[in-house]
Amino acid sequence: MTQSAEDRLLALEGKLDRLAEALERLAPPPPPAPGFETSDCFVWERGALAAVARVNRIEIGLIKGVDRVRDILIDNTERFARGLPANNVLLWGARGMGKSSLVKASHAAINASGATTPLKLIEIHREDIDTLPRLLATLKDAPFAFIVFCDDLSFDQDDTSYKSLKAALDGGVEGRPDNVIFYATSNRRHLLPRDMIENERSTAINPSEAVEEKVSLSDRFGLWLGFHKCSQDEYLEMIEGYAAHYGLKVEPDELRRDALEWATTRGARSGRVAWQFITDLAGRLGQRLEG
Numbered sequence: 001m002t003q004s005a006e007d008r009l010l011a012l013e014g015k016l017d018r019l020a021e022a023l024e025r026l027a028p029p030p031p032p033a034p035g036f037e038t039s040d041c042f043v044w045e046r047g048a049l050a051a052v053a054r055v056n057r058i059e060i061g062l063i064k065g066v067d068r069v070r071d072i073l074i075d076n077t078e079r080f081a082r083g084l085p086a087n088n089v090l091l092w093g094a095r096g097m098g099k100s101s102l103v104k105a106s107h108a109a110i111n112a113s114g115a116t117t118p119l120k121l122i123e124i125h126r127e128d129i130d131t132l133p134r135l136l137a138t139l140k141d142a143p144f145a146f147i148v149f150c151d152d153l154s155f156d157q158d159d160t161s162y163k164s165l166k167a168a169l170d171g172g173v174e175g176r177p178d179n180v181i182f183y184a185t186s187n188r189r190h191l192l193p194r195d196m197i198e199n200e201r202s203t204a205i206n207p208s209e210a211v212e213e214k215v216s217l218s219d220r221f222g223l224w225l226g227f228h229k230c231s232q233d234e235y236l237e238m239i240e241g242y243a244a245h246y247g248l249k250v251e252p253d254e255l256r257r258d259a260l261e262w263a264t265t266r267g268a269r270s271g272r273v274a275w276q277f278i279t280d281l282a283g284r285l286g287q288r289l290e291g
Helices: 003-026 067-081 099-113 126-139 162-169 194-203 207-220 232-245 252-266 271-285
Strands: 041-045 048-051 089-093 119-124 145-150 180-186 223-227
Touching (some): 041 126, 067 089, 067 099, 067 119, 089 099, 099 119, 099 145, 126 162, 162 180, 162 207, 232 252, 232 271, 252 271
Parallel strands (some): 041 119, 089 180, 119 145, 145 180
Antiparallel strands (some): 041 048
């Protein structure tokens, strides 16, 4: 290489270095990690963590009709909090049966027991799933255990952000940090609408391979906890539990009659419908839902 060529190469390298430095100055600095000691719950939004002062949740004893899955979730979460092996969890099934309420209530119950180092609950919105790797990078060196929770998770056609979730759950070079576990709720067991799966299967050259990548996302969750529509007895048990907990002054027969009429007008029985009835009842009685 001639001297002239070497000089041009050095000059080019110098320009590239200055360009890189300029780009670094233009890029926003990474958000500082929050003081995790200030709260047990945070929301990850737009690439930053914000502490939640008051969490919207109910006591775990008020969640009825899901005793089996409740016990499995608490056991898995408690093992994780103790530093033992635990699985990512997908809570799927009927709407309004307490999937997200159970995640938040389990987190609170384990922290209240004082038997483990406090767990931190981080909620990530469906729209921010593609930033999940960045969130994990923020959490991996923190001296706490974290449940990363996404409520109502599902993916539509042409949505590629599910790849970020797959890599974060157990793929990629680094894999999931030991101090992080992922919980998600969904109305779909496979996180995709059935017609989308069938459409890809029918139009692909190799049908089985066409949907394998997307369907396999659910396989990254070691635990699948199914939630199903509740019976009339379970629905009434929810109503009676809420009424007793909040001290609503109403005769038992009247409570049952009005609760069943409410469910009939809604065309459904679920934990959500039970809570909506209790909210209406408390308002009519002039009582607050506190405690």
